Amino acid sequence: MRYFVQGLGEDDVGRKDMLLDIATEELSHLEVVGSIVTMLNKGLKAHLAEGQMKEAELYLMVGASGTTAKESILFGGGPALCDSAGVPWTAAYIDSRGEPTVDLRSNIAAEARAKIVYERLINITDDPGVKDALGFLMTREVAHQKSFEKALYAIENNFPTGKLPGIEKYASMYVNTSQGEGDATGPWNSGGEWDRIDNLEEVMPADG
Template sequence: MFYHVKDLQFNARVSKPDPRFANLLLQQFGGPNGELKAAMQYFIQAFGAKEPYPDKYDMLMDIATEEFSHLEIVGATIQMLLSGVNGKLKDAADESEIMQIMGGKAAKENVIHEAMSNPHFLLESAGGPILTDSRGIPWSGTYVNANGDLTVDLRSNMGAESRAKIVYEYLMKFTDDPYVKETLKFLMTREVAHFQMFEAALETIQPNFPPGVLQADPRHSNTYFNMSTGAGFKGPWNEGESSKLGETWQFIEDPIAHVEATNGLIDQEIAGTDRTEALIAKINKDLSEERSQEVKEATTEGENQWSEYALSGDAKENSKSSGTRERRQRTATKRGKK
């Protein structure tokens, strides 16, 4: 149940109108890394977590709701940056006025350029935010990632928060309004906070690597193919031990010769790891049963309801009275049948 408080979570302000930056800010309103995408992604992911992971359901719903509040902050900022545009567009008697938005801030050619890159922004919204990115591409549900496995979804969310943060960083380079920068800094900082929340939630699910349930094939989980010619580089991604599985990286200097010698990797032997195919089969079986049982035990069969409502004193009394009336009616009906 959503309850809208009309005051913003953060007191968004602007020092002056700036239609051009308002257009850029649409990237975080209806863009692929924006606030609506984040809100919908966490909202959708939460449904599958409700029964097996009620604590993660609570977190996802809380963060999704906060993301909706951030969408409101971005929308309010866009609206303030467009202050006066709506009135200018309504003034049909003075066609040249809109071509000199905000007293000469944008010359006619700049307005034409903006219209060419995102015509819907001014031509259809008349000076209000719309669900597109800064180029006018409509928001799409395809931006949302929800795969039904929290070890996957939480990692997707960490990526989403990372991408949203860097967009805010870039946006701050295109405005000199200290108030707008203050708002963008707040929104950017909340991305950092959410990243840590998702990371912490992921660590409470063990084991959580690799993502999902099935384990990696030990023949191929620690091979690094030198796929380019010229100067090569070594690092913890291709030498020493792998970060999660603790296997020794096998550097394949000549991938073509290696593929030919192993019959297209079919005859690849296990090297640099203690993991065996028998061990992997056992882990797959045990973890599959564990995760399946986890969901089954948390799933209600037959009649079900999503919420348990805490009633106030008066509501409880009314509920009791209602229950008493229903019992009397059922008794009367039974007697009538006799």
């Protein structure tokens, strides 16, 4: 839904096409995930409906499927649009800003998060079919991330985001608030492009 919203509001023809293509493919991924959930819970719905098992045995079956008693009772072992804690999906997850340099970075991060979650799921299942399906989904997230990165780099002057420049004297300032053994340096805070401030009183004088 995030990509659909972005695509519908995008003026650039190329980015619009890419966003709607990826949005459409992501909907097919929902079908794959839903099918996996249904497959893993196969047989559970009948047992719940017909009361064929003792209470303790039924509870064990619910747990063995990887779902929760709440999800099993409410959704009958089928897929549900909620997170792992049973919290329903909401439009609040769509945080698009209508600025390509912002939204593309957000999309890259979203694909990276999805990739690492699929990777962890692959590592905890021993079902070959599930591993194959999750491996496919994981790899497609990598491809989407690559597309978003290419689209971002194709925008001239894509950093910083937006139109207004930062205040020059603060734009390259790194305020070092660390001292002692944990005080580290790297390309993120040292070198010719950084104005490193180690003495906070130079920029933030304290009265008294």
